[in-house]
Amino acid sequence: MKFYDYTRAPNPRRARIFMAEKGIEVETVQVDLGTQEQFEDWFRAINPRCTVPALQLEDGTVLCDNASIARYFEEVYPDPPLLGTTPTEKALVAEWWVRVESEGMMGVAEALRNTSEFFKNNAITGSERYAQIPELAERGRARAAAFLKVMDERLQESAFLAGETFSAADIAGLTLIDFCRWIKLPVPEEYEALHRWYEAVANRPSAKA
Ligand SMILES: N[C@@H](CCC(=O)N[C@@H](CS)C(=O)NCC(=O)O)C(=O)O
Incomplete structure (x- = not known):
């Protein structure tokens, strides 16, 4: 699994906090939005949406939104629940x-x-x-x-x-x-x-x- 991140940006931070709450550690790759690396071919090939966060799963599936990343981690690591219980x-x-x-x-x-x-x-x-x-x-x-x-x-x-x-x-x-x-x-x-x-x-x- 690989997590595509940019430390300074707010949206990948949301995913990092979500993972930290659940104690999840993932290999992380920085995509430098400061130099517009999100538009480079190598990253477009991973996330054509050209945004971070993105999470590449073991089977190659790429989740390219906080909503899908959070849903995935909540299903695989339900504790502690962060998307509600009732x-x-x-x-x-x-x-x-x-x-x-x-x-x-x-x-x-x-x-x-x-x-x-x-x-x-x-x-x-x-x-x-x-x-x-x-x-x-x-x-x-x-x-x-x-x-x-x-x-x-x-x-x-x-x-x-x-x-x-x-x-x-x-x-x-x-x-x-x-x-x-x-x-x-x-x-x-x-x-x-x-x-x-x-x-x-x-x-x-x-x-x-
Ligand atoms: N709805 C997306 C939004 C992702 C998003 O907007 N990420 C920003 C960083 S905070 C980005 O990748 N920006 C690329 C750009 O500015 O071109 C999510 O929550 O994951």
Whole structure:
């Protein structure tokens, strides 16, 4: 098995934290997004989507999304469960995972990738190249900021995003909060529940993975 990673990027970090929580160790290959190695032929041959994380299984199958990687590891290494145990928990982990990605991560990505010179002509991840639309940056930032409020409100009701148990939704949430620093979007001080939750998840040993 081989894990394709880039240490600085938020999405492969989610998979690394997930693996650390389960005590899984995998041979890791760095794909240097800083030099656009994701577009080189050798990596396209592994993941035509040109993104990390990617996980190549022993039979050659390549999983190229956090969703599939997490599902695979949860099936093979069920303990500790990170995708929920009861039907309701499983459903809520799925819901908060998608919300963190589509409302939070996408918002930050829109803000970052439509302004930074580095992402010129690579405003959306993937094998196709897309030009920046600077107007999207402000909207993305607003979406991310709005989602921080949603997270705070949710965390006033429950210890973790999907309920009373730490889950993969919290791993996504943690990487989102750290990703917000890339666009200098701080968590407002008055979001006490969000701060309390962040301290708890960021201090888990897995967060260093
Ligand atoms: N939905 C994917 C997103 C993967 C993704 O966007 N990865 C980024 C790094 S955080 C990437 O590979 N970027 C390549 C690029 O910027 O061209 C997942 O969760 O695995």
